[in-house]
Amino acid sequence: MAWSSAGVDRWVARSARMGATAGVTMFAAAAMLAGCSKSESPSTSATATDAAAASAPAQAAAAPVTKIKVGFSIATLNNAFFVGLKNGVERGAEKQGFDLVQTNANGDAQQQVNDTLNLLSQGVQAIVLNPIDSKAIIPAVEKANSMNVPVFMLDRGSDGGKVTSFVASDNVALGATGAKWIADQLSKRYGSPKGNVVDLIGLIGTTAATDREKGFSEEIAKYPDIKVVARQEGGFDQEKSLNAMTSILQKYPQIDAVFGANDDNTVGAEKAIDNAGRYKPLGDPGHIMVIGADGTAQALSAIRAGKQDATISQNPIGMSAKAMTFITDYEAKKDVPGNYAWPTYLIDKSNIDSDGVKQYGLWALEVKQ
Structure with missing residues (x-):
C-alpha cells in the first residue's frame, strides 16, 4: 500500500490529536500491513519508529505547565x-x-x-x-x-x-469579646460591672472597623452601669489614636478601661496614658485597663511590660x-x-507563654517590618 502526501498529512493531524506515542503506534501498524517499500529496509523502518517513540516522552516532558x-x-x-x-x-x-x-x-x-x-x-x-x-x-x-x-x-x-x-475573623464576635472582657475585669475591681470606658474605633469605611464596633457596642450595652464616656476614631493608626486619647484624658479624670479596635489603637492610647502621667501598674486601683486586637509584636511586648492588659489575636x-x-x-x-x-485567641499576661497560645501561633514573631 502506497502512502500519498495527503494521506500522511491526515495521519499526522490525527496522531497529533491522539498523542505522539499513539501516533507512532498507528504508523508502525500501518507500515506492517502495507509492507516496506523497495527503497526502505525493515531495519531502517524499525530504527525510525524507535527514535520517534523515544522522542515522544521527551516532547511531553518539555510541555510548559500552565499556572493559575x-x-x-x-x-x-x-x-x-x-x-x-x-x-x-x-x-x-x-x-x-x-x-x-x-x-x-x-x-x-x-x-x-x-x-x-x-x-x-x-x-x-x-x-x-x-x-x-x-x-x-x-x-x-x-x-x-x-x-x-x-x-x-x-x-x-x-x-x-x-x-x-x-x-x-468574625469581627462582630471580636468586638463583643473585648466588651465582655472589660465587663469581667470591672466586676473584679468593683464587685459589679461598672466604670468609665473609652472606645477607640478603627478605620471608618472598613468592614473590620464597622463589625468590631457593632460587636463592642451591642455587648457593652448589656451592662447599664458601664458608661462609654468617649467614642472616637483611632483609624487603626498609632498617631491618630495617641492624639485622640490625649484629648480624652484631658477631659475625663476617671477612666477605667480602653477598648482599641486594633493594637495600633491601643499602642497609641498607651503612649497617651504614659505622657499624661496616668500610667499605674497592673493591680493598682488606678490602672487603666487596655485591650486591643490583632496580636502585634508591640502589643505582646506591652502585655509583658504591664502596659497593655490583653489582645484578641488573629493570625x-x-x-x-x-x-x-x-x-x-x-x-x-x-x-x-x-x-x-x-478563629481568634485572647492573650493576656497569664497565658502569653502557654501551649495554647503557641499552638494558635504568635504570627508577629514571623513578621519583619
Whole structure:
C-alpha cells in the first residue's frame, strides 16, 4: 500500500490529536500491513519508529505547565498585620503553584481601584482584595464580575458586587469579646460591672472597623452601669489614636478601661496614658485597663511590660494562606465557603507563654517590618 502526501498529512493531524506515542503506534501498524517499500529496509523502518517513540516522552516532558495567575491588592504595608497578610498570600500562592501578581495601594482607595483594574487587564484568573474602603472598592469588584473573574476578599469586605469567598475573623464576635472582657475585669475591681470606658474605633469605611464596633457596642450595652464616656476614631493608626486619647484624658479624670479596635489603637492610647502621667501598674486601683486586637509584636511586648492588659489575636498568615486554598478549590469546581471565619485567641499576661497560645501561633514573631 502506497502512502500519498495527503494521506500522511491526515495521519499526522490525527496522531497529533491522539498523542505522539499513539501516533507512532498507528504508523508502525500501518507500515506492517502495507509492507516496506523497495527503497526502505525493515531495519531502517524499525530504527525510525524507535527514535520517534523515544522522542515522544521527551516532547511531553518539555510541555510548559500552565499556572493559575492570581492578582492580589493589599491596602497598605504600614502595619505589621498587613505584612502578615502579604506573607500568608505569598506562602499560599507558592504552595498552590500560582503565578502571583501583587500591588500595594498605600492607603489610597482610588489607587487600589486602579491597581485592581490593571491586574484584571493582565489576565488574572482570580483576584484577592484587601480593601481600604468597602464602598470605594465596589467598581473594581463589579468589573471583575463582568469579566467572570472570581473575587476573594481577605480580612475586609466589599459593600457591593459579587464576592466568591470572604476570609476574615468574625469581627462582630471580636468586638463583643473585648466588651465582655472589660465587663469581667470591672466586676473584679468593683464587685459589679461598672466604670468609665473609652472606645477607640478603627478605620471608618472598613468592614473590620464597622463589625468590631457593632460587636463592642451591642455587648457593652448589656451592662447599664458601664458608661462609654468617649467614642472616637483611632483609624487603626498609632498617631491618630495617641492624639485622640490625649484629648480624652484631658477631659475625663476617671477612666477605667480602653477598648482599641486594633493594637495600633491601643499602642497609641498607651503612649497617651504614659505622657499624661496616668500610667499605674497592673493591680493598682488606678490602672487603666487596655485591650486591643490583632496580636502585634508591640502589643505582646506591652502585655509583658504591664502596659497593655490583653489582645484578641488573629493570625493573618494562616488566614490568608487559607484563602489561597479556596482559589484552588474554585478552579477545580469544588464548593468554597462564601464566608470563612478564622478563629481568634485572647492573650493576656497569664497565658502569653502557654501551649495554647503557641499552638494558635504568635504570627508577629514571623513578621519583619
